[in-house]
Each structure stands twice: as structure tokens, then as C-alpha cells.
Amino acid sequence: MKLAKSSRFSPTSGPVVTIVLDGVGISPREDGDAVKAARTPMLDKLMANFPMTKLLAHGKAVGMPSDEDMGNSEVGHNAIGAGRVFAQGAKLVAESIASGHLWQGHAWQEVVAAAKQGGTLHFLGLFSDGNVHSHIDHLKAMIERAKQEGVGKVRLHILLDGRDVGETSALDYVDPFEAYLDGLRSADFDVAVASGGGRMKITMDRYEADWSMVQRGWDIHVKGEGRQFASAHEAIETYRNELGVIDQDLPGFVIAKDGQPLGKIVDGDAVVFYNFRGDRAIEISRAFTEETFCPFHRGALPKVTYAGMMQYDGDTKLPPRFLVEPPAIDRTMGEYLAKNGVSQYAISETQKYGHVTYFWNGNRSGKFDDALETYVEIPSDVVPFEQRPWMKCAEITDALIAAIRSGQYKYLRVNYANGDMVGHTGNFEAAVTAMQGLDLQLARLIPVILEAGGVALITADHGNADEMYELDKKGNVTRDAEGRTKAKTSHTLNPVPFVLVSGEADPAYKLRDDLAAPGLSNIAATVLNLLGYEAPQDYDPSLIVPA
Numbered sequence: 001m002k003l004a005k006s007s008r009f010s011p012t013s014g015p016v017v018t019i020v021l022d023g024v025g026i027s028p029r030e031d032g033d034a035v036k037a038a039r040t041p042m043l044d045k046l047m048a049n050f051p052m053t054k055l056l057a058h059g060k061a062v063g064m065p066s067d068e069d070m071g072n073s074e075v076g077h078n079a080i081g082a083g084r085v086f087a088q089g090a091k092l093v094a095e096s097i098a099s100g101h102l103w104q105g106h107a108w109q110e111v112v113a114a115a116k117q118g119g120t121l122h123f124l125g126l127f128s129d130g131n132v133h134s135h136i137d138h139l140k141a142m143i144e145r146a147k148q149e150g151v152g153k154v155r156l157h158i159l160l161d162g163r164d165v166g167e168t169s170a171l172d173y174v175d176p177f178e179a180y181l182d183g184l185r186s187a188d189f190d191v192a193v194a195s196g197g198g199r200m201k202i203t204m205d206r207y208e209a210d211w212s213m214v215q216r217g218w219d220i221h222v223k224g225e226g227r228q229f230a231s232a233h234e235a236i237e238t239y240r241n242e243l244g245v246i247d248q249d250l251p252g253f254v255i256a257k258d259g260q261p262l263g264k265i266v267d268g269d270a271v272v273f274y275n276f277r278g279d280r281a282i283e284i285s286r287a288f289t290e291e292t293f294c295p296f297h298r299g300a301l302p303k304v305t306y307a308g309m310m311q312y313d314g315d316t317k318l319p320p321r322f323l324v325e326p327p328a329i330d331r332t333m334g335e336y337l338a339k340n341g342v343s344q345y346a347i348s349e350t351q352k353y354g355h356v357t358y359f360w361n362g363n364r365s366g367k368f369d370d371a372l373e374t375y376v377e378i379p380s381d382v383v384p385f386e387q388r389p390w391m392k393c394a395e396i397t398d399a400l401i402a403a404i405r406s407g408q409y410k411y412l413r414v415n416y417a418n419g420d421m422v423g424h425t426g427n428f429e430a431a432v433t434a435m436q437g438l439d440l441q442l443a444r445l446i447p448v449i450l451e452a453g454g455v456a457l458i459t460a461d462h463g464n465a466d467e468m469y470e471l472d473k474k475g476n477v478t479r480d481a482e483g484r485t486k487a488k489t490s491h492t493l494n495p496v497p498f499v500l501v502s503g504e505a506d507p508a509y510k511l512r513d514d515l516a517a518p519g520l521s522n523i524a525a526t527v528l529n530l531l532g533y534e535a536p537q538d539y540d541p542s543l544i545v546p547a
């Protein structure tokens with residue numbers, strides 16, 4: 001994996017620093033755009049005075065099935081880190097179902113075999129068509145196939161979304177789904193929703209930010225311990241009336257009849273976790289598969305046949321049984337740099353820590369070279385982020401500045417979570433504050449990079465804070481009769497900025513203007529060029545050419 005020294009580009013004298021402003025896209029509108037509404041003198045100055053372009057960060061440009069699919073952190077950081085576009089989970093699973101490949105795999109057959117020996121088949125996962133972590137069509141295909149193959153009993157554990165889809169859209173999914181199940185149910189096919197809850201309250205924690213979420217999910221899904229309701233519809237309506245929270249924050253619920261939970265998970269059952277994306281699937285998968293397990297008190301571990309939709313971690317091989325092969329992301333920029341002796345530093349706060357390490361490195365949790373790489377995680381607050389929109393951006397900047405000044409690292413990367421995590425709350429004012437907090441940090445960071453003779457690449461993995469109001473099909477902000485907007489919590493389809501900041505009066509390179517539709521996958525080759533290397537042949541082209 002030796003990289004050729006470039007004859008066209010000499011290495012920058014100082015470090016190259018990639019700054020990912022998570023969830024900061026460029027919207028064509030002003031209305032509802034917290035990025036534009038924020039007072040960000042530093043970012044404005046950088047965008048006005050340095051070479052800048054827009055990069056595609058959604059749809060096919062990042063390996064999603066269609067250009068109607070918004071981007072997300074996984075596919076965005078995969079593309080940035082790997083310098084190429086790989087067909088992603090959403091696409092691979094849909095193809096595997098369409099071709100029938102999924103049903104032929106060992107994992108599916110073992111799951112079905114367990115269920116046919118008298119166990120219940122449980123499906124657990126994010127219940128929407130957001131296509132970021134899962135898709136409801138995949139769930140339906142598996143339920144129908146299970147029935148066809150003679151499975152007698154199926155239970156569903158549904159995590160309500162409201163983060164990749166409308167913030168209060170849960171019943172738009174649940175009601176038609178109940179009707180769909182009514183149509184499938186028969187004397188020898190018993191299928192029902194057994195438990196559920198909001199995705200930010202139970203089960204789908206990531207990067208060990210808050211294991212208590214997973215514990216709550218475990219108690220609800222596995223032990224059937226939690227507040228009981230007759231149906232998911234009733235649970236959603238009741239909690240909405242009582243708490244006034246949006247879907248992602250609805251508490252967990254257990255569906256019960258005569259006080260008996262409909263679908264506890266017990267010895268002999270099979271469990272399919274049907275999310276294809278890994279970050280929020282790893283902790284629950286560990287709880288189901290690790291013999292010794294410390295993060296919370298699980299009680300007796302039921303002996304189940306557990307399968308993930310994909311293998312979520314290529315290093316730890318978690319989970320061991322999975323339905324669809326994950327994208328084979330190889331030879332990432334991080335691996336090339338490690339194998340060519342380039343020292344690297346990666347930093348974020350907990351919520352995005354895995355994005356700049358695990359996703360960046362092609363869904364591998366380990367390092368390529370312990371001696372050459374430093375990964376730093378600043379612990380995130382465990383609070384609703386609209387209450388702390390600055391999150392840990394100042395602490396991240398403190399550490400990053402120290403790392404740059406140490407002179408130890410030639411390539412550094414950082415993810416600032418603010419635009420995204422606060423964008424997901426749907427709170428416009430908080431998102432504006434998030435952007436302003438971020439701008440203060442850029443004003444501290446950029447001069448330090450330039451003093452060190454370095455270059456900063458400012459970009460993002462997808463949009464979010466750039467669209468805080470729901471849009472209609474034509475792309476206009478929707479307003480009700482009183483002129484009120486509806487909060488939008490999901491990512492956007494907008495492109496993201498790419499700003500190339502250097503202190504040189506006359507850099508020996510310039511941005512290319514001949515690439516038809518540059519995207520996130522063009523960043524890696526650019527970084528390698530700035531470090532004085534030619535990118536591997538099959539990497540997507542660099543964004544720079546000699547001046």
C-alpha cells in the first residue's frame with residue numbers, strides 16, 4: 001500500500017486538517033435555514049475569501065439507492081474516508097431481498113429453523129422508511145417470507161423514528177402496518193406488535209453515550225417489563241397527550257393482553273435486528289450476543305438465535321450472524337496514511353466519535369497503527385441538545401489546538417456535532433445558537449492551523465441545520481392557516497460546503513472547475529495530494545490541480 005510521491009504537488013509545510021461540520025448543508029432558501037440565520041462572521045469570511053465549492057452529499061453520490069435519499073453520517077463519512085463510493089446498506093439489503101439472496105444465506109436459514117422448532121421469531125428495529133438505519137419494506141419482506149417458510153409466530157418490536165422522517169409521523173406508519181398485519185394473520189400465522197418506543201429513549205444509543213437507553217430497551221423488548229398498552233396506537237396517543245413529546249422521544253411501551261406481555265424474548269426464540277446501519281445497532285447486538293456483559297444488569301441471557309441485518313463492526317465481527325454482507329470498504333485514506341508513515345489525529349465528542357474513527361475507516365473500530373494514530377473522544381453531555389447547543393465544540397477545539405501546536409501530527413480530522421445533533425431537535429433558535437458557537441471555534445482554530453503552516457478543509461457530511469422547517473413537494477416551506485411552520489428534524493438533500501483554507505499568498509494548487517458533480521468521495525484524493533502523494537488510481541479524482 002505504498003503511495004507514490006507526487007511530482008505535481010509538494011507536501012504542505014504544516015498539517016492538513018479536515019473539519020467536518022456535521023449537518024451543515026447549503027440550502028437554496030433563506031426560510032428556515034439556521035446556517036444562514038446565524039451570525040457566523042468567521043465562516044462567512046472563509047467562504048468569501050478562500051477557494052470554495054459545493055459537494056454532493058446525498059443519494060447516489062454517497063451510495064444510496066436513489067437521489068431521493070438524503071445523506072447521513074455513515075454514508076458521508078464512509079465516502080470521505082474511502083475516497084470512493086460503495087453501494088451502502090440501504091441498497092445492498094434491497095438488492096439482496098430483490099434477488100432472493102438474503103433467503104439463501106445461512107443466517108436467514110438458521111433464524112427460520114429456530115423459529116420452526118417452536119421458537120418465536122422477533123424483528124426489532126427502526127420503524128420507518130427513512131432509509132438511514134432501516135427501511136420498513138425490508139421488515140415487511142422478511143415477515144412475508146417467514147410466513148411463506150412456515151414460521152408460526154412473529155413478534156415485532158418497533159422503534160419509532162421522527163428523526164429521519166416527520167417528527168410526529170409514527171401513526172402514519174403504525175396504522176397502515178396494523179392493517180397489513182391483519183391481512184397476514186391466519187390460523188397458523190400469529191403476528192403482532194409486542195413492544196416499542198422512541199429511538200432516542202430506548203435501544204438505539206451509540207458509541208456508549210448512554211447505556212441506560214439500551215437497558216430500557218432490553219427490559220421492554222426482552223423482559224416485557226414496562227408500561228402496558230393494548231396497542232402501539234394507544235401507547236403513542238397516550239404518551240403524546242401526557243408528555244407532548246415528538247416521536248423520537250416517546251417512552252418505551254409493552255403490548256399486553258390481560259396483563260401478559262405479547263412477546264417477551266425467551267430461550268429458543270430467534271431475533272433479527274433489522275437495521276442495516278451499525279452505530280446504533282452495536283450496543284443492543286452486544287447485549288444479545290456477549291456471554292459476559294458488564295454495561296448493565298441484563299438478568300438471565302435468553303438463548304436465542306440472533307442475527308443482525310449486517311455485520312456492524314468488521315474488526316470485532318459483531319454480530320457473528322448477519323443476513324447481508326456489509327459493503328466491502330477497503331484501502332481507506334486512514335489505512336494508506338498509516339502504511340505510509342503519516343501521523344494522524346482524530347477527534348470528536350462521544351455522539352460523533354465513531355464517525356471520525358469507525359465510519360471514516362470503513363466501519364472498523366480499531367486503529368491501523370497504534371504508534372502513528374491518536375483518537376480522542378470528548379465525553380458528550382447526556383442532555384437534550386437544544387438545552388446545550390454549544391455541546392462540546394469548545395473542549396474539542398482546545399484539544400485540537402493543542403494537538404496542532406504539538407507538531408506531532410501531519411494529518412488531523414475533527415467532527416463538530418452541533419449542526420446535526422441540534423438540527424435533529426427541530427428547534428430553530430437552538431440550531432442558530434449551535435452555529436454561532438461553532439463559528440467562535442472556527443475563529444480560534446483556523447489561525448492556529450495557518451500559524452503552523454497548515455491547510456484546513458472545511459466541509460460537512462450532509463445537511464440538517466440548513467433546513468429546520470418542513471417543505472412541501474415543490475420545496476417551499478409549509479405553513480398552516482396561521483402561517484406557522486412545522487419543525488423538520490431530519491437531514492436534507494442539500495450539498496455541503498468545501499472550503500480550502502491556506503495561509504500561502506500564492507498556493508501551488510487551485511480548485512478544479514471541470515468536475516461535473518463533485519461529491520464527498522473526492523475529498524480523500526485531495527487530502528493525499530495536499531500531503532504530497534498521488535492518490536490511488538481508483539480513488540475518485542482530487543478537487544485540486546496544480547495552479
Ligand SMILES: O=C(O)[C@@H](CO)OP(=O)(O)O
Nearest residue numbers: 072073074132163164420
Ligand atoms: O442520529 C442518527 O442516527 C442519524 C439520523 O438517523 O444522524 P447522523 O447520520 O448524522 O448520525
Ligand SMILES: [Mn+2]
Nearest residue numbers: 022073420461
Ligand atoms: Mn452526520
Ligand SMILES: [Mn+2]
Nearest residue numbers: 023420421424
Ligand atoms: Mn444526523
